[in-house]
Amino acid sequence: xxxxxxxxxxxxxxxxxxxxxxxxxxxxxxxxxxxxxxxxxxxxxxxxxxxxxxxxxxxxxxxxxxxxxxxxxxxxxxxxxxxxxxxxxxxxxxxxxxxxxxxxxxxxxxxxxxxxxxxxxxxxxxxxxxxxxxxxxxxxxxxxxxxxxxxxxxxxxxxxxxxxxxxxxxxxxxxxxxxxxxxxxxxxxxxxxxxxxxxxxxxxxxxxxxxxxxxxxxxxxxxxxxxxxxxxxxxxxxxxxxxxxxxxxxxxxxxxxxxxxxxxxxxxxxxxxxxxxxxxxxxxxxxxxxxxxxxxxxxxxxxxxxxxxxxxxxxxxxxxxxxxxxxxxx
Amino acid sequence: xxxxxxxxxxxxxxxxxxxxxxxxxxxxxxxxxxxxxxxxxxxxxxxxxxxxxxxxxxxxxxxxxxxxxxxxxxxxxxxxxxxxxxxxxxxxxxxxxxxxxxxxxxxxxxxxxxxxxxxxxxxxxxxxxxxxxxxxxxxxxxxxxxxxxxxxxxxxxxxxxxxxxxxxxxxxxxxxxxxxxxxxxxxxxxxxxxxxxxxxxxxxxxxxxxxxxxxxxxxxxxxxxxxxxxxxxxxxxxxxxxxxxxxxxxxxxxxxxxxxxxxxxxxxxxxxxxxxxxxxxxxxxxxxxxxxxxxxxxxxxxxxxxxxxxxxxxxxxxxxxxxxxxxxxx
Numbered sequence: 303x304x305x306x307x308x309x310x311x312x313x314x315x316x317x318x319x320x321x322x323x324x325x326x327x328x329x330x331x332x333x334x335x336x337x338x339x340x341x342x343x344x345x346x347x348x349x350x351x352x353x354x355x356x357x358x359x360x361x362x363x364x365x366x367x368x369x370x371x372x373x374x375x376x377x378x379x380x381x382x383x384x385x386x387x388x389x390x391x392x393x394x395x396x397x398x399x400x401x402x403x404x405x406x407x408x409x410x411x412x413x414x415x416x417x418x419x420x421x422x423x424x425x426x427x428x429x430x431x432x433x434x435x436x437x438x439x440x441x442x443x444x445x446x447x448x449x450x451x452x453x454x455x456x457x458x459x460x461x462x463x464x465x466x467x468x469x470x471x472x473x474x475x476x477x478x479x480x481x482x483x484x485x486x487x488x489x490x491x492x493x494x495x496x497x498x499x500x501x502x503x504x505x506x507x508x509x510x511x512x513x514x515x516x517x518x519x520x521x522x523x524x525x526x527x528x529x530x531x532x533x534x535x536x537x538x539x540x541x542x543x544x545x546x547x548x549x550x551x552x553x554x555x556x557x558x559x560x561x562x563x564x565x566x567x568x569x570x571x572x573x574x575x576x577x578x579x580x581x582x583x584x585x586x587x588x589x590x591x592x593x594x595x596x597x598x599x600x601x602x603x604x605x606x607x608x609x610x611x612x613x614x615x616x617x618x619x620x621x622x623x624x625x626x627x628x629x630x631x632x
Numbered sequence: 633x634x635x636x637x638x639x640x641x642x643x644x645x646x647x648x649x650x651x652x653x654x655x656x657x658x659x660x661x662x663x664x665x666x667x668x669x670x671x672x673x674x675x676x677x678x679x680x681x682x683x684x685x686x687x688x689x690x691x692x693x694x695x696x697x698x699x700x701x702x703x704x705x706x707x708x709x710x711x712x713x714x715x716x717x718x719x720x721x722x723x724x725x726x727x728x729x730x731x732x733x734x735x736x737x738x739x740x741x742x743x744x745x746x747x748x749x750x751x752x753x754x755x756x757x758x759x760x761x762x763x764x765x766x767x768x769x770x771x772x773x774x775x776x777x778x779x780x781x782x783x784x785x786x787x788x789x790x791x792x793x794x795x796x797x798x799x800x801x802x803x804x805x806x807x808x809x810x811x812x813x814x815x816x817x818x819x820x821x822x823x824x825x826x827x828x829x830x831x832x833x834x835x836x837x838x839x840x841x842x843x844x845x846x847x848x849x850x851x852x853x854x855x856x857x858x859x860x861x862x863x864x865x866x867x868x869x870x871x872x873x874x875x876x877x878x879x880x881x882x883x884x885x886x887x888x889x890x891x892x893x894x895x896x897x898x899x900x901x902x903x904x905x906x907x908x909x910x911x912x913x914x915x916x917x918x919x920x921x922x923x924x925x926x927x928x929x930x931x932x933x934x935x936x937x938x939x940x941x942x943x944x945x946x947x948x949x950x951x952x953x954x955x956x957x958x959x960x961x962x
Contacts, residue, residue: 344948347948348948351946351948570943573943574940574941574942574943575941577940577941577943577946577947577950578937578940578941578947579947580947581936581937581940581947581948581950581951581954582951583947584947584948584951584952585920585923585951585954585955586916586919586920588951588955589916589919589920589923589955590915590916590919592959593915593919606911607908607911610904610907610908610911611904611905611907611908612904613900613903613904613907616681616907617907617908617909617910617911617913617914618674618677618678618681618911618914620907620911621910621911621912621914621915621918622914624911624915625915625918625919629922
């Protein structure tokens with residue numbers, strides 16, 4: 303690394319001043335898997351925590367092709383025009399395989415990327431979904447401390463990553479298409495259940511009839527779920543990210559949700575429950591780190607792993623050998 | 633529990649005799665979250681391991697509505713007629729929410745459930761996907777020790793659970809429908825990439841044209857992926873679980889795959905790599921168990937969790953307080 307190294311104070315001062323370069327470097331530190339970076343990263347997070355929490359965190363999901371990037375760009379520009387500061391983060395499980403990232407190609411959000419009050423950060427690559435999610439959650443705090451009052455967290459696909467995003471956002475928006483035939487296919491029931499609103503995107507490309515049919519179907523589908531404690535009834539709305547039709551209305555909807563749930567206490571309750579989830583997540587992660595940093599484990603791990611790969615010992619026996627080394631050496 | 637308790641020897645003898653009641657009780661023990669059951673469960677697994685491994689493990693997936701149950705029943709009956717013993721297990725992430733299970737409704741596989749050489753076990757309920765997957769993996773060993781030479785592992789949906797199943801099977805079969813319009817929607821790229829074969833099911837309900845178009849599209853999609861080390865080229869095939877057309881051919885295909893990969897060594901290589909994965913999984917799990925069984929942690933956990941739920945302390949601070957108690961008390 304040829305860049306000059308920054309002290310904890312440099313990082314904190316830079317983040318609090320909204321210096322995007324320093325914010326980026328701090329996030330890189332959080333995403334690092336090097337144990338030598340961990341203490342500094344932890345300290346940065348802890349010093350940002352008192353300044354964190356003052357944003358609206360919005361999760362945005364939908365199957366590939368639904369137009370998430372264009373939607374985020376359109377909605378993002380609308381929010382920036384209102385004078386907000388916007389950070390766009392991503393959790394992309396597919397990047398675990400390819401080491402690429404949906405948002406890596408920043409040209410897809412060109413106007414946002416070039417706006418002084420917007421910050422775009424691709425999905426962390428590598429590691430498990432849990433690890434990627436944890437790092438994104440920690441990145442939220444840093445962005446909030448840097449003054450971003452609106453955070454979008456984009457996720458792709460229809461799987462487990464939505465659950466991870468749901469555990470860190472205030473509002474969960476599901477993008478869908480009209481006239482895709484079998485409307486409900488491709489999106490898991492569980493994902494639908496998490497949605498605080500469904501926005502039918504690309505209405506400029508669909509017939510009026512298809513759009514109103516989709517609205518009806520999704521409304522019916524949402525009514526199948528029991529009302530939750532938020533007092534909020536999930537809405538179905540329509541938009542075109544390209545023509546910007548319906549985009550301001552969705553932002554208004556999100557603000558209404560925030561007002562309602564802040565008034566009835568649900569907003570903070572939900573955040574506290576999310577914090578409980580992340581408390582246990584942090585514990586699991588730290589237990590693993592402590593194990594793999596153990597000298598006796600480090601010394602034997604590769605050899606035992608090789609014996610497993612050679613089919614010489616079972617996964618159970620191997621695990622127990624390493625665990626014994628660990629528990630004995632303390 | 634009003635049933636008489638069994639000793640380790642009772643369990644092992646029962647399993648090795650193929651006693652399905654005892655096998656079921658042993659699996660229940662593995663699925664138990666009570667720490668008092670853990671040692672016995674571990675011992676059962678370890679004593680089954682030398683007898684395990686001699687089966688063909690087949691993962692079967694596809695979106696809801698694709699006809700997985702009927703397919704498994706049809707293919708299962710064909711395999712039983714050939715004189716095999718079949719165990720059907722399931723990993724169903726949705727059951728984590730509902731505490732229900734796709735296979736819980738056994739009537740859906742009536743002929744299999746009533747066959748003397750078949751064993752059907754619903755998905756473990758509750759816990760994380762990781763926990764559910766671990767228990768299913770351990771159940772495979774028990775079924776193998778009980779003499780089941782063919783294991784089906786069913787999973788529902790299009791998300792992370794396929795990755796879990798893929799990490800424990802020899803052959804991964806993806807069921808799809810023809811003429812569903814946007815053929816590739818609803819199934820994640822990553823799931824497609826894992827498939828050793830795609831079977832287009834319900835061809836009795838689709839037009840010839842739609843079927844051949846689907847075959848073409850899936851073949852094209854599969855060709856996008858680089859050939860893997862197995863030397864196997866994923867096949868696209870068609871079937872109707874209802875009329876049984878194409879079902880024997882799929883079983884032949886699976887056997888061809890097994891023959892090829894056993895000959896070139898890939899079969900065992902893959903199993904060894906899977907064992908490596910499960911070695912690390914076992915370690916993570918044991919570390920967590922050890923933490924939560926710690927007396928000091930148990931004493932403080934609820935109170936600290938409540939402070940997080942009340943918004944009095946951050947998730948980080950809470951985690952670090954409990955971790956400190958744990959590391960100090962040893």
